[in-house]
Amino acid sequence: MDRANSSNCIGPKCKENSFYCVSLCPYNAIHIEPNSDYMVLGDPIWTPDLLLATWYQAETGESPLSIEYQIGDSGGGFDKLKFKFRKESSDGKEKENIRTSIELNKRSYGARIEISVPWYGAGMSFGSISLNMMLARAKASQAWNTFVSTGEGGYPEELVPYKDHIITQLATGQFGVTEQTIGYARIVEIKYAQGAKPGLGGHLLADKVTPDVAIIRESVPWNSLFSPFPFHSVYSVEDHKKHVDWIRAMSPNPDVLISAKVSSPTDVEMVAVGCYHAGVNIFNVDGSYGGTGAAPDIAKKNIAMPIEYAIQKVHRFLVDEGIRDEITFMASGGIRNAYDIAKAIALGADGVIIGTADLVACGCTRCGNCEAGRGCPHGIATTDHELVELIQPDWGAQRISNLYYSWHNQLVDILWRLGFDDIRDLRGAGLSQKYEEYGGKGLLQSG
Amino acid sequence: MFKKYHIPTESAISKKKIGKFLVERNLEYCINCGDCVKACLYDVHKRRQEDVRIMAEPDSYKCKSCFRCIIECPRGALSLHDNPEFFKLGDSYYTPKMVKILWNEAENGRVPVSGAGYRGDFSGPRFDGIWTDMSEIVRPTRDGIHGREYISTAVDLGRKLPYLKFDSDKNVEGVPPNVEIPIPILFNPPPHELTDINLQLIVANVATKLGTYAIINAEDYQELCNYNVIPRFPLDSNLNLELVKGAKIVELDYRKNAMEDLRLLKNLYSDILVSIRIPLKGGLEPLIVDLTKKGAEIFHLYADYQGNEFEQKPRFITDSLRSIDDYLVDNCLRDQITIIASGGIGAAEHVPKTIACGANVVGIDIAYLIALEIGQFDTHIQRFSPIEATDMNLEWGTQRIINLMNSWRDQLLEVLGAMGMREVRRLQGETGRMIFHVDEEKELYDLVGLR
Numbered sequence: 001m002d003r004a005n006s007s008n009c010i011g012p013k014c015k016e017n018s019f020y021c022v023s024l025c026p027y028n029a030i031h032i033e034p035n036s037d038y039m040v041l042g043d044p045i046w047t048p049d050l051l052l053a054t055w056y057q058a059e060t061g062e063s064p065l066s067i068e069y070q071i072g073d074s075g076g077g078f079d080k081l082k083f084k085f086r087k088e089s090s091d092g093k094e095k096e097n098i099r100t101s102i103e104l105n106k107r108s109y110g111a112r113i114e115i116s117v118p119w120y121g122a123g124m125s126f127g128s129i130s131l132n133m134m135l136a137r138a139k140a141s142q143a144w145n146t147f148v149s150t151g152e153g154g155y156p157e158e159l160v161p162y163k164d165h166i167i168t169q170l171a172t173g174q175f176g177v178t179e180q181t182i183g184y185a186r187i188v189e190i191k192y193a194q195g196a197k198p199g200l201g202g203h204l205l206a207d208k209v210t211p212d213v214a215i216i217r218e219s220v221p222w223n224s225l226f227s228p229f230p231f232h233s234v235y236s237v238e239d240h241k242k243h244v245d246w247i248r249a250m251s252p253n254p255d256v257l258i259s260a261k262v263s264s265p266t267d268v269e270m271v272a273v274g275c276y277h278a279g280v281n282i283f284n285v286d287g288s289y290g291g292t293g294a295a296p297d298i299a300k301k302n303i304a305m306p307i308e309y310a311i312q313k314v315h316r317f318l319v320d321e322g323i324r325d326e327i328t329f330m331a332s333g334g335i336r337n338a339y340d341i342a343k344a345i346a347l348g349a350d351g352v353i354i355g356t357a358d359l360v361a362c363g364c365t366r367c368g369n370c371e372a373g374r375g376c377p378h379g380i381a382t383t384d385h386e387l388v389e390l391i392q393p394d395w396g397a398q399r400i401s402n403l404y405y406s407w408h409n410q411l412v413d414i415l416w417r418l419g420f421d422d423i424r425d426l427r428g429a430g431l432s433q434k435y436e437e438y439g440g441k442g443l444l445q446s447g
Numbered sequence: 448m449f450k451k452y453h454i455p456t457e458s459a460i461s462k463k464k465i466g467k468f469l470v471e472r473n474l475e476y477c478i479n480c481g482d483c484v485k486a487c488l489y490d491v492h493k494r495r496q497e498d499v500r501i502m503a504e505p506d507s508y509k510c511k512s513c514f515r516c517i518i519e520c521p522r523g524a525l526s527l528h529d530n531p532e533f534f535k536l537g538d539s540y541y542t543p544k545m546v547k548i549l550w551n552e553a554e555n556g557r558v559p560v561s562g563a564g565y566r567g568d569f570s571g572p573r574f575d576g577i578w579t580d581m582s583e584i585v586r587p588t589r590d591g592i593h594g595r596e597y598i599s600t601a602v603d604l605g606r607k608l609p610y611l612k613f614d615s616d617k618n619v620e621g622v623p624p625n626v627e628i629p630i631p632i633l634f635n636p637p638p639h640e641l642t643d644i645n646l647q648l649i650v651a652n653v654a655t656k657l658g659t660y661a662i663i664n665a666e667d668y669q670e671l672c673n674y675n676v677i678p679r680f681p682l683d684s685n686l687n688l689e690l691v692k693g694a695k696i697v698e699l700d701y702r703k704n705a706m707e708d709l710r711l712l713k714n715l716y717s718d719i720l721v722s723i724r725i726p727l728k729g730g731l732e733p734l735i736v737d738l739t740k741k742g743a744e745i746f747h748l749y750a751d752y753q754g755n756e757f758e759q760k761p762r763f764i765t766d767s768l769r770s771i772d773d774y775l776v777d778n779c780l781r782d783q784i785t786i787i788a789s790g791g792i793g794a795a796e797h798v799p800k801t802i803a804c805g806a807n808v809v810g811i812d813i814a815y816l817i818a819l820e821i822g823q824f825d826t827h828i829q830r831f832s833p834i835e836a837t838d839m840n841l842e843w844g845t846q847r848i849i850n851l852m853n854s855w856r857d858q859l860l861e862v863l864g865a866m867g868m869r870e871v872r873r874l875q876g877e878t879g880r881m882i883f884h885v886d887e888e889k890e891l892y893d894l895v896g897l898r
Binding site: 003006035036037039040041043044045046074075076077079080081192193195196198199200203205229230231234235236237239240262263265266271288289290291292293294295296297298299300301302303304305306308309312316333334347356364365366367368369370371372373374376377378381430431442443444445446 | 468471476486487488489511512513514515517522523526527528529548558559560561562563564565566567568569570577578579580581582583584795796800858861862864865866867879880882884887888890891892894895896897
């Protein structure tokens with residue numbers, strides 16, 4: 001006999017079945033034990049189950065049956081909130097009319113852009129990830145009529161065919177940003193801060209500044225690139241407005257949308273209002289447990305608050321200021337699955353931004369070694385010529401697309417079970433204790 | 448000319464090689480194809496030197512648990528396990544993870560940087576329930592360790608005037624003596640089982656090189672008087688004031704007539720600073736205010752090695768400090784005195800958090816012992832096994848702690864920079880720039896209707 005294919009084993013609960021191999025074997029030659037690899041895999045936030053579930057969905061496009069794919073084990077935030085559903089799941093036709101699209105522009109000016117799913121892809125630069133990975137994400141975004149951001153590392157030529165689904169990011173180092181790349185974009189994202197390293201600039205350590213990366217960033221190979229913080233052209237809210245106006249003036253596209261990405265300080269709601277008055281279309285808060293290619297551990301753990309706490313602050317303040325329906329509020333940083341997406345929206349966001357999950361779909365194990373050496377051993381967060389071949393753009397795009405397909409189904413199911421037919425109605429519904437149909441008990445319960 | 452404070456780091460390799468993972472090769476399944484050699488970026492897998500037909504035992508210490516070899520192995524011969532040795536490190540407070548971080552910081556002196564997002568629990572008890580603030584847009588002080596602008600980590604020890612008075616010649620009157628140290632960190636004496644003179648020498652040496660101070664036993668002062676040390680008179684010791692002749696700062700365990708002793712010292716040695724060392728307990732506030740009014744200048748409030756008060760139902764050092772800080776602020780006395788806080792400071796982020804909760808300076812103890820890879824300990828029952836410090840290489844030991852301090856200072860700069868603060872003095876008592884998990888959770892749960 002060859003070795004058993006253990007990954008297909010459904011575990012000790014198989015005991016009930018007539019074909020349970022352990023009891024069938026006349027020589028007691030088979031035994032089942034927990035896989036030691038599983039015990040080492042993952043962490044409280046991305047649990048081994050969430051990783052396995054994401055891989056499963058990326059492979060099959062379906063929700064896994066025996067893996068926990070809805071919730072992590074971090075003991076707080078999304079992992080302590082659960083929906084109170086009122087209906088059972090249904091495969092029926094009723095779900096066909098449920099809408100999951102959101103508007104990215106609620107202002108009177110600028111292009112009317114609607115994305116088909118309530119999420120788009122977070123910025124990951126060329127250098128932090130490979131070109132193949134960027135292409136995979138771009139293709140998946142195109143397939144799902146959504147977007148993906150370039151991150152702060154230039155706009156490789158190969159991405160231009162997907163430009164209608166690519167956000168050009170302008171961050172503090174302004175690496176590789178030109179008038180031309182701003183011109184490509186329907187949306188330009190100004191990155192003020194990043195959740196994983198709030199108050200610090202981007203980090204690309206020397207090992208990863210390969211000659212290709214150095215060329216597009218107009219820097220010197222093998223020298224660490226630390227982006228400054230903050231924008232040295234922005235020291236006040238007025239400067240911020242100037243910045244936004246400047247991009248609008250510079251872009252050949254008069255309808256360009258501007259997004260401001262900030263982190264989650266104690267006064268995040270004030271920042272939101274400031275961004276509104278500066279004229280941005282999309283306001284993005286990146287929570288402190290968000291992803292990164294390299295960040296000081298002290299910043300990841302300790303600086304600023306997780307997105308779960310920031311969302312309601314921003315949402316309620318914008319409502320109180322009477323400007324909630326003029327700005328699109330996207331939450332990011334720690335959104336791992338469809339349930340997190342729904343929870344973030346229920347707490348008050350219009351939609352979310354996805355980063356790490358895209359990478360996990362392509363085989364990331366979240367080992368956290370993206371920052372140095374040749375980079376990612378799985379060929380994702382690297383520009384090493386040999387390693388990048390591990391991910392082919394079409395394969396990666398299909399994996400991400402499969403994951404999105406599964407998420408979309410789950411979201412529709414969540415909406416159905418909560419009694420909504422449009423994701424836009426879910427926004428902030430979790431905060432309303434008076435939410436009538438729930439008898440004043442709210443939409444969420446502790447998990 | 449202005450001289451930027453700089454801590455000279457140099458690699459000081461860890462002697463203990465304990466990795467977090469064990470890579471196991473099942474020789475029954477392994478076909479010696481060598482795919483794992485190609486797959487691994489970290490040199491875990493190699494062929495045997497003496498016989499290249501066979502794979503060598505994996506070098507688990509180098510493993511970074513990326514799972515690449517396990518995925519690539521065509522025979523499923525490799526598996527990954529947690530290393531039980533790793534989980535024996537430290538104790539319930541100084542977790543294996545913290546020990547490993549301290550070792551790495553002491554080895555290379557750098558800020559730990561890694562890829563991927565945060566990977567721990569959402570929040571936690573003690574320090575883990577506090578996050579620090581940041582600002583999106585402020586003036587150009589914020590490049591942290593990479594920047595052009597200077598963020599000061601200097602603090603003062605000593606009494607401050609509430610306002611200035613000038614004499615007829617327009618000179619400021621009666622300015623009390625002060626000592627400025629360039630980092631807000633002092634070295635607490637090691638647990639007394641470990642008061643090995645070689646260990647004290649290493650710590651005193653570090654303190655001197657960094658420009659800060661190490662607290663030592665007054666009895667040992669004459670031996671170490673050329674170093675930056677603060678001799679301490681423990682409660683049960685004879686108050687032999689001759690012993691501390693020449694010291695700039697002296698520490699006195701709090702006793703009934705502490706203020707008289709303080710005055711005796713001050714009369715004997717002009718310009719000497721006296722720190723009163725008080726174990727943290729509930730209800731200390733009135734005592735501290737009283738002593739402050741009587742002229743005390745520095746308080747060293749110490750918790751146990753896990754940062755808990757010496758009480759049946761102890762509060763954690765941060766809570767304890769917050770209430771003392773508030774009380775002093777209410778009495779308009781806070782800015783006149785210096786508070787040193789120690790106990791349980793075991794990671795870089797604990798420094799800004801303790802300062803924001805009310806301290807001016809922190810004292811570290813177990814953290815530097817861990818940096819020196821000193822034996823087994825259990826801070827819960829305050830027990831330490833005998834150490835290998837007697838024959839520890841002075842240079843290696845000194846460099847390890849210096850590296851640790853550089854790493855911590857750089858991380859302090861990151862935190863201050865993110866908040867847009869130009870100096871650590873301004874962080875003192877700034878609870879408004881901290882985010883407390885309990886408060887945030889309550890706010891959210893009230894809104895969604897959870898209790």
